[in-house]
Amino acid sequence: xxxxxxxxxxxxxxxxxxxxxxxxxxxxxxxxxxxxxxxxxxxxxxxxxxxxxxxxxxxxxxxxxxxxxxxxxxxxxxxxxxxxxxxxxxxxxxxxxxxxxxxxxxxxxxxxxxxxxxxxxxxxxxxxxxxxxxxxxxxxxxxxxxxxxxxxxxxxxxxxxxxxxxxxxxxxxxxxxxxxxxxxxxxxxxxxxxxxxxxxxxxxxxxxxxxxxxxxxxxxxxxxxxxxxxxxxxxxxxxxxxxxxxxxxxxxxxxxxxxxxxxxxxxxxxxxxxxxxxxxxxxxxxxxxxxxxxxxxxxxxxxxxxxxxxxxxxxxxxxxxxxxxxxxxxxxxxxxxxxxxxxxxxxxxxxxxxxxxxxxxxxxxxxxxxxxxxxxxxxxxxxxxxxxxxxxxxxxxxxxxxxxxxxxxxxxxxxxxxxxxxxxxxxxxxxxxxxxxxxxxxxxx
Ligand SMILES: [Zn+2]
Numbered sequence: 001x002x003x004x005x006x007x008x009x010x011x012x013x014x015x016x017x018x019x020x021x022x023x024x025x026x027x028x029x030x031x032x033x034x035x036x037x038x039x040x041x042x043x044x045x046x047x048x049x050x051x052x053x054x055x056x057x058x059x060x061x062x063x064x065x066x067x068x069x070x071x072x073x074x075x076x077x078x079x080x081x082x083x084x085x086x087x088x089x090x091x092x093x094x095x096x097x098x099x100x101x102x103x104x105x106x107x108x109x110x111x112x113x114x115x116x117x118x119x120x121x122x123x124x125x126x127x128x129x130x131x132x133x134x135x136x137x138x139x140x141x142x143x144x145x146x147x148x149x150x151x152x153x154x155x156x157x158x159x160x161x162x163x164x165x166x167x168x169x170x171x172x173x174x175x176x177x178x179x180x181x182x183x184x185x186x187x188x189x190x191x192x193x194x195x196x197x198x199x200x201x202x203x204x205x206x207x208x209x210x211x212x213x214x215x216x217x218x219x220x221x222x223x224x225x226x227x228x229x230x231x232x233x234x235x236x237x238x239x240x241x242x243x244x245x246x247x248x249x250x251x252x253x254x255x256x257x258x259x260x261x262x263x264x265x266x267x268x269x270x271x272x273x274x275x276x277x278x279x280x281x282x283x284x285x286x287x288x289x290x291x292x293x294x295x296x297x298x299x300x301x302x303x304x305x306x307x308x309x310x311x312x313x314x315x316x317x318x319x320x321x322x323x324x325x326x327x328x329x330x331x332x333x334x335x336x337x338x339x340x341x342x343x344x345x346x347x348x349x350x351x352x353x354x355x356x357x358x359x360x361x362x363x364x365x366x367x368x369x370x371x372x373x374x375x376x377x378x379x380x381x382x383x384x385x386x387x388x389x390x391x392x393x394x395x396x397x398x399x400x401x402x403x404x405x406x407x408x409x410x411x412x413x414x415x416x417x418x419x420x421x422x423x424x425x426x427x428x429x430x431x432x433x434x435x436x437x438x439x440x441x442x443x444x445x
Contacts, residue, residue: 002027004042006424008383011037012054014356015375024055026381029423033377048426050385053418056356057375058090058382059338060363062127062147063237063261063309065330066092069115070100074315075402077119080334081438083312083400084122085428087335088384088417091364091372091441092122096129096150097161098313104129104161105137106144113440120438122422123382125367127184130172132162138175145442147367148182150237153219154190157284157329163190170226177232182366184235187219188285200325202277207324211286216241224251224258233257235366238311240266240285242295249304259306259366262296264340265331267308269407277322280407283311284329297348300358307362310337314403332406335399339413342388346414352388368443381424390416400433 006026013022013034021037025045041047061084068076084092094112096103103109103126116124128146130138138149151172152163164172176183192215199206220236224247227234236248239262251258265283270290274281281287299305313330321327333340338359345355364373371380391414396404420428427434 002030002032004032004045006381007041007045007047008055008421009037009047009049010055010385011052013375014054014056014353019054019353024375024381026424029381031375031377031379031381034375050419054352054386054388055375056088056352056384056386057360057373058384058420058422059088059359060091060367060369060372061089061309061312061334061337062093062307062363062367063263063311064092064094064334065098065313066094067098069111071098073402074098077116077124079400079402080312081119081121081124081436082433083335085420085433086400086417088338088386088420089334090122090382090384090420090422091125091369093125093127093147093367096127097156097158100160102129102161103127103146104131104134106140109141109144109146117440119436120440121427121433121436122438123441124438125369125441125443129161130164130176130183132164132168135172135175138172138181139179142179142181142443147443148184148235149176150184150186152186154186154188154193154215156186166222170230173226173230173232173234177230180233182233182235184237185223186237187223188215189218189222192218198325200323202322202324204271204274204276204281204324207282208271208286208288210325211284213241213243213288216285217244217247220244221247224248224256227258228256231257236260238263238266238285239296239305240288240292242292242299245295245299245304249302252304260304261307261309261363262300262305263309263311264333264337265407267293267296268340268344279320279322279324279327280405281331282324282327282329283313283331301350307366308337308341308358309363310334314401314405316403317405320405332401332403333408334401336394336406336408336413338384338386338417339392339415340408342415343413352386369441381421383421384417385419385421387416387418388414390414392416
């Protein structure tokens, strides 16, 4: 057994076997043992007792747009990773687009890693991008450590990251399946989007009509068909349309290798409550009706939806014009995902074990982050310590995001992150952050 340097003690520790009083022994940055609550503290180790605060495994957010370098006025590794740490997230995976360059070649990956290296307050890994013209780059990128590849099936919003048509998707997917990689997909069908009514203005119902459920359902159906045919691993990003759930459940039951995520905004905000012109609520696919949200929660409860990740995708405030048709689409929530989800989950009768599964264990498994996602011996000593009963009102001024535009402003949420721990080091202590101690992660093997 390695030397134990730290014992973290709580009456409520969330382990894979359930919640119990425990003392977590930490040495060399890893969890050495999960001991009984009353266990004697080994000689030379320091005890940190967090009382009745709940110790969760550090959250893993596999869907973050950091935009660094290139669009650092939108976000950046310094601010994004500070926001993550403040929100109990200890690992993020950066999306390949909105930065310049996008992560579509090994050379571009190295540029992004250099930029992130000195700024990372939490661990940072990278997704690669699959474009119409970079099939030859996919295998080298995988070898260089990306966790998989993102593609769009409809326009991405930035010119340097074009979408794939169905033939191009098949080509890229076949290449990726050849090394058993993972394709993560923004699934909205461009033909359904083109056929939908496009009205400009500040009325949310018009925007919602321009991004119909059918666009998602059709794209997901096509993706499942391709995954089945090629025995490829695919992941549906940011599921909004609950109509697609039966399709996905049937594919999973049949053995198609498909996983699914949804996001805090789809699970806690509804179309009915979006004020006119409030484009801080705009994202694609869009936030839908309350009944749709109920069905998404059922999908989480029955396992059709695997995980919850932020899709944090900020811009500067000036791009959030009051016209839903032209405003930048993206919702900022990196720092708020845990309390937002916990507030809704508890209302719907779910426990923090469920939240830990959706926001830590499942995303870690999705990306193959074997040292993350659980409080058990051998894993990294990454923890989010939460006072689940405490409530606070979201004040944008208190956010670490570079742009403090958020759809959650003024909402009262339950769950205050009192401390965050990365490999046994406390990186957040009651609102105070340390300097950057994160590492750059690369997919092993
Ligand atoms: Zn995204």
